[in-house]
Amino acid sequence: MSAATIPSLRRDAQVIGLVGVAHGVSHFFHLILAPLFPWLKEAFSLSYAELGLLMTVFFIVSGAGQALAGFVVDRVGARAVLFSGIALLGLSALLLSQAHSYAMLLAGSMLAGLGNSVFHPADFTLLNKRVPTQRLGHAFSVHGIAGNLGWAAAPVFLTTIAALSSWRTALAAAACIPFATLVVLFAYRDLLRTDEAKTAVAAPGRSAAGGHVLDFMRLPAVWMCFAFFFITAMALGGIQSFSSSGLRALYGMSLASATAGYTAYMLASAAGMVAGGFMASRTSRHERTIAMAFTGSGIVSLIVAAGLVPSFLAIALMGVIGFGAGIAGPSRDLLIRAAAPKNATGRVYGVVYSGLDIGLAGAPVLFGALMDANHPSWVFICIGLFQSLAIFTAVSVGVNTARTAEARAAA
Template sequence: MATISFIGLSHGTSHFFHLLLAAPLFPFLAQAFSVSYTQLGLLMTVFFTVSAIVQAGAGFVVDRVGARPVLYFAISCFAVAAFSAAAAPVFWTLYASAALAGLGNGVFHPVNYSILNARVAKPRLGHAFSVHGITGNLGWAAAPVFLAGIAAATSWRHALAAAGCAALASLAVLFSQRRHLDDSALAAQRAAERQSQKAGESNALAFMANPAVWMCWTFFFFTTMAVGAIQSFAPTVATLEYGFSAELSSTIITVYMVVSALGMLLGGWVVARFDRYDGIIAVALAISALAAVLIAMKALAGLGLLLLLAVMGFGAGMAGPSRDMLIRAAATKGALGRVYGVVYSGLDVGLMVAPALFGWLLDHGHTNKIFAFVAVFQTLAILTAWRVGSRTAQAAPAAA
């Protein structure tokens, strides 16, 4: 339980820093530096571009040196990024801070999943993955309150400095509990893999020839396109299509994330009892996609939107633990870090692309089509998960 808790802290920290130089501080930064929201939005583009590139390669480092030192490096990057942003003399230096935060963010999934797979027994992995997802949502939920609250009470510089202190506090806790983060149980697999590479029997990129890895990447891309639409534009849809006030629209993402966390709890329970991960994902995302279609059709008026968003969040959250187990089943032994790194880079790419696509729809007056596209991407994710599950099931007897 200790390992699961401390990896939860790690994941919550990483999601908190997704929003370090994002929407919560945009009004304060716009006023301080007299810049446009397009320039501010580029901070997120820089963050996720660097994160995607780093994430794809971070697994190689994790498989070589182990997860724990990479974790400490990543949180140190967050601290330096926050303190450097707090001291920014001119706006363009914030891009460097965003890049440094992206560098730190890019390693968390290969690090966290390597440690969980090394230290948590398979019957408890579903529970571990659900806690992992929930704490990520809590990090997202905490950042706006923390950053905007301190910025409003004092200044945006104090808010960023406080975030740096929070990163140092997280680092201190994780370093003091380092015995719970030891992934040396995977050392034998890694050593065997390196020996095989030296003998010419395999190479470090061999896992990339596995079609299941790229199907998992595609699955992440599709699901994150859907999440990116909700995070970026659900409040706008609520205002323009459903007539919500600005205050009520601001609750949209909170409702989605809180109910998604509840879905993850149930998903962890379900995945511990059923091993057809693709089937669980299909049911969960089908529920979510149906709710998205009903939103696009404006089937329920007024507060009915909140109900449908809650259903969407619950379905997406329930799919989370099965998604992580599906990737684990598709991974090559000795290459867990590399597989998780490459696969999760699809998440960053989705978060980069989604704002551009759905922003274009908004700019051209297609507000009502946003949730229709969300349903399409979730349906594509279901089909992709089914293909991964089929390939994994076919490969299992051969491996045995």
């Protein structure tokens, strides 16, 4: 390793780490209210439907805002947008901690959704512009793992403080996390500089290259990427919302054992992202990695749905499903990067990742209806079906992108 390479590696690691921490905070705030539902239900005399609506409005605002945030990222720069989003998360937690009505809870949830909306277009623009191509697979791997850690940390952090003090104290303490993160990011702000803001937009509605800023929306690959995220989010939403309930109904296992199944999924997913980072760095046909990973996960989901294996094995199989989903993560993000037109990274990631929020908002409705109808096996059947459908969208994007690249090379 040359002397010039060491500073470069250190700088790349710092950028990846900073963006990863920000992404972890974003995922932490996905669950800023759900772990506190028992306390909020009692404090405000809320129904389960009213509690669920708090999560729904979060993801609706986040999904709509994410598509718009991509345009802002491409115009003013990813760093400023990222800083704004983190600040909004901190303000939302403060607002929620002072809520004295259901309307204030809704307002706080919407503000958190607005803050969350900036992360994917800002994060991926920063990584794509600041990290060399040969390290992007590992960068996206760390990015995904950090998000999983945020999901894992939120319930422990919030419920522990709420049990020791109150739900208001828990939310006030949670507000310190994004503000502390913002201080760290500001201290290292030079590492997060990008050049988009210096590329003036020639006229309203026109890109620097002379085309319309909405031209990228005419690309079929963009909408196939959107469909991919929507479909995979439906599978993820089913796992997050009702996999534990489904395991209990199918296998008669205890709540602790069923929760262990979900934990196995999350831990194995993180391990899969590490492996997926290495795999993504060794190929340019990322759709093949995705197809392999989701084929395995989909088959295992159907095995779990059959309810024929011992309960301890069902828990282990949940880990296998998670490992496959994790492997697909870095390749998924690189697939989108390859499909995105030059200088439209923020817009493309904003639009396609809005499918993730829409899927996460809609999944609880579908899977909740299946559980209400006493069809727990269909929870896992649908998870497997959604993962299988995702293969077709990924392959379509990969083949289309490869053909486009070949045509440009031949021109």
